[in-house]
Amino acid sequence: MTSSMFETSAPDAFGYLDRVAATDLGRSYKKQMLDELAVRPGETVADLGCGPGTDLGTLAEAVTATGEVIGVDHDPAAVDVAGDRTAGRSNVTVRVGDIHELPLPDRSVDRARTDRVLQHVADPVRALREVRRVLRPGGRLVMAEPDWGTLTVDHPDSGLSRAYTRYVTDEAVRNARVGSQLARLATDAGFAVPGVIPLTPVFRDARAADRILGLERTARRAVDAGCFTGEAARRWLDHLTDGPFLAAVTFYIVVAEPQDA
Ligand SMILES: C[S@@+](CC[C@H](N)C(=O)[O-])C[C@H]1O[C@@H](n2cnc3c(N)ncnc32)[C@H](O)[C@@H]1O
Numbered sequence: 001m002t003s004s005m006f007e008t009s010a011p012d013a014f015g016y017l018d019r020v021a022a023t024d025l026g027r028s029y030k031k032q033m034l035d036e037l038a039v040r041p042g043e044t045v046a047d048l049g050c051g052p053g054t055d056l057g058t059l060a061e062a063v064t065a066t067g068e069v070i071g072v073d074h075d076p077a078a079v080d081v082a083g084d085r086t087a088g089r090s091n092v093t094v095r096v097g098d099i100h101e102l103p104l105p106d107r108s109v110d111r112a113r114t115d116r117v118l119q120h121v122a123d124p125v126r127a128l129r130e131v132r133r134v135l136r137p138g139g140r141l142v143m144a145e146p147d148w149g150t151l152t153v154d155h156p157d158s159g160l161s162r163a164y165t166r167y168v169t170d171e172a173v174r175n176a177r178v179g180s181q182l183a184r185l186a187t188d189a190g191f192a193v194p195g196v197i198p199l200t201p202v203f204r205d206a207r208a209a210d211r212i213l214g215l216e217r218t219a220r221r222a223v224d225a226g227c228f229t230g231e232a233a234r235r236w237l238d239h240l241t242d243g244p245f246l247a248a249v250t251f252y253i254v255v256a257e258p259q260d261a
Contacts, residue, residue, distance in 0.1 A: 005207050005241045006216035014052040014081055020212055021054045025201045029144060029253065030055060033113060034062065036142045036195060036255050042066040043110035048099050048131065049073055049117030053082025059113075060089045070104065072097040099127040104134040112141045118182070119145050119175045128189035132258050139258055141191065146251035147179035148172075150200075153215070154246040160228075160236040167222035179252040186256040195255035206245040213247065215240065 011019070020026045039045055039062040047055055050071030059069045071082050071094040079096045086092040097103040099114070099121055112131050118124045131141055148168045153161045169176040178185070183193045203209035210216065216237055222228040228236070 006210045006237065007214065008216055008220075010214070010217055014078070017051050017054055023208075023212070025212075029199055029251075030058075030115070032197065032199075033115065033142050033144055033253055034058060036197070036253060037062075037111050037113060037140065039063055039067075039111050044068045044070065044108065045111040045113070046070045046072060046102075046104065046109045046134065048102070048112055048114050049120075050082055050094065051075075051078050053078075053085045053094065055113070055115065056082060056086050056092050056094070057089065060086070060092050063091060065091055067091060068093070070095070070109070072099070072102060072104070074098045100130055102130050102134050106133055107136045109134045110136055110139050112139070114141070114143045114145075116145060118143060119148075119173055119178050121175070124175055124178055124181075125185050125189050128186055128191065128256075132190050135258050137258065137260070141186075141256045143182055143186075143254045143256065144251060145179040145182060145254075146176075146249055147181075148176040148249065149180070150248075150250040151213075152246075152248050153240065155236060155239055157235070157239075160232055163228055163232070164219060164222060164236065167225060167227040168218065171225050171227065172218060172221065179250065182252060182254040182256075186254065190259050191256035192259050193254060193256050195253075197253040197255075198250050199253065200248050200250045203247045204245060206240050209245065209247045213249075 041064040045059045050073050056071050069092045073079050076096050079094050082094045121127045151165045155161045186193050219233040223230050223233050
């Protein structure tokens with residue numbers, strides 16, 4: 001099932017996050033999240049599920065020396081890397097913590113962001129209630145999440161692409177459709193939702209798409225899970241490497257503000 005074009009083994013997790021952040025798409029949606037956060041100097045901003053600290057430097061510049069940035073992640077290895085990367089910034093602290101039970105006092109944060117975190121958590125509404133607890137009145141949360149159910153990979157045998165998308169939504173990603181659900185879930189958690197911004201990147205280059213979507217690696221896992229036969233996966237991948245390529249997926253930036261308690 002191998003092709004020389006696609007990656008066959010998973011990249012290092014932090015390297016992958018850095019790689020996505022460095023693409024035009026990564027830079028553009030992260031800038032849009034920052035614009036929606038509307039951070040002011042002196043404010044306290046929390047990046048929840050901060051990973052290796054990809055966004056902490058930009059947030060530190062936005063709050064200036066009079067503000068504070070707090071990165072939280074449940075993965076100690078990510079927190080170590082984020083801490084190393086921000087060691088020279090006195091207004092940034094990074095700590096280990098679960099978004100369902102944040103190590104932050106009530107009403108202590110002006111702005112919070114979650115960037116592709118809620119698709120992975122055990123209970124998105126509980127996580128959102130917890131974010132609401134730590135936000136001050138007048139605060140704001142900006143989230144970015146995909147809806148993997150919208151993933152389209154063009155192929156003459158559309159059933160093969162449907163099987164692939166079904167594997168991603170039903171097996172590979174815990175809350176695969178959370179992007180489309182965020183407005184409802186945030187409302188359930190006590191937020192008003194003034195903004196929902198859909199973004200649909202269209203990939204015309206198979207290799208570039210694979211660097212973000214992991215097409216071959218994921219197809220292999222789909223075969224192991226019994227969602228694809230090995231022969232079907234080979235047919236699917238062969239065509240993707242040969243023909244004109246098109247894939248697209250919609251993800252959402254959602255702005256949420258705590259409703260009065
Ligand atoms: C796709 S990565 C995104 C990292 C970062 N936000 C970025 O944009 O580069 C998802 C991150 O969420 C963290 N995460 C997942 N579940 C979490 C939880 N329950 N509490 C805190 N962090 C969590 C993971 O450890 C990982 O670092």
